[in-house]
Amino acid sequence: MPDDAQVSWTAVDRYFEDRLNPPDPILDAAVARSEAAGLPAIQVAPNQGKLLCLLARAMGAKAALEIGTLGGYSTIWLGRAVAPSGRVLSLELSEAHARVARTNLDEAGLSAVAEVRVGPALDSLADIAAKGAGPFDLVFIDADKANIPDYFDWSMKLTRPGSLIVIDNVVRDGEVAEAASADPSVRAIRQLNDRLKTDARVSATTIQTVGVKGYDGFTLILVL
Ligand code: SAH
Ligand code: DHB
Ligand code: MG
Secondary structure, rough: OOHHHHHHHHHHHHHHHHHHOOOOOOHHHHHHHHHOOOOOOOOOHHHHHHHHHHHHHHHHOOOOEEOOOOOOHHHHHHHHHHHOOEEEEEEEHHHHHHHHHHHHHHOOOOOOOEEEEEEEEHHHHHHHHHHOOOOOEEEEEOOEEEHHHHHHHHHHHHOOOOEEEEEOOHHHHHHOOOOOOHHHHHHHHHHHHHHHHHOOOEEEEEEEEOOOEEEEEEEEEEOO
């Protein structure tokens, strides 16, 4: 049973979604198709997806890289931001997830804009770098959390000054502030933050968020 705070966060998210996110049968169908296929409902919230879209549009992004596709919900938001001339490359470990995502992207009219590549993201990133792809204007890191420091390193190789790197799920109910946490995800995020502290190549900030997905946060990293 959700506590009072969660009930309030959800009500406020729904309120703003009603006012600021127009009805969107395509996104609704993508969520429904993902759920029907048995995918976990861990996609970004509608306001977070729109934030990604607005950030990408504000910077005039033409090439976006996503690490962690799931059913392609966030991919659709990024695809819309860069369409029709831009491209999204989204990396996904699970063939089953990728199949659902490709259907969702197709139904969203984005199959020519967004490509889903299957495999461990670290392998795909090495391939992409070896082929000289990029630079990407925006990178959204939203896969397995223990690899976040490595995903950041690859992102630095695949971006340019002015690119933006966004990392999801960096607060995790506040656990990020627990220095003694044994959770590998928390430890990885803390390790990245220790490195960001002295990394003169970037300027970063973290925004804590509450809403339909509970208490979490985004880190935004500008490549200098
Ligand atoms: N960005 C999506 C949610 C991604 S959920 C959205 O907001 O709509 C995280 C995804 O990362 C899952 O689909 C999971 O299968 C994938 N994943 C986990 N480990 C991975 C890895 N090593 N390489 C690539 N993808 C991975
Ligand atoms: C969870 C949420 C996420 O946004 C994600 O990318 C991975 C996992 C979760 O709630 O477990
Ligand atoms: Mg996430």
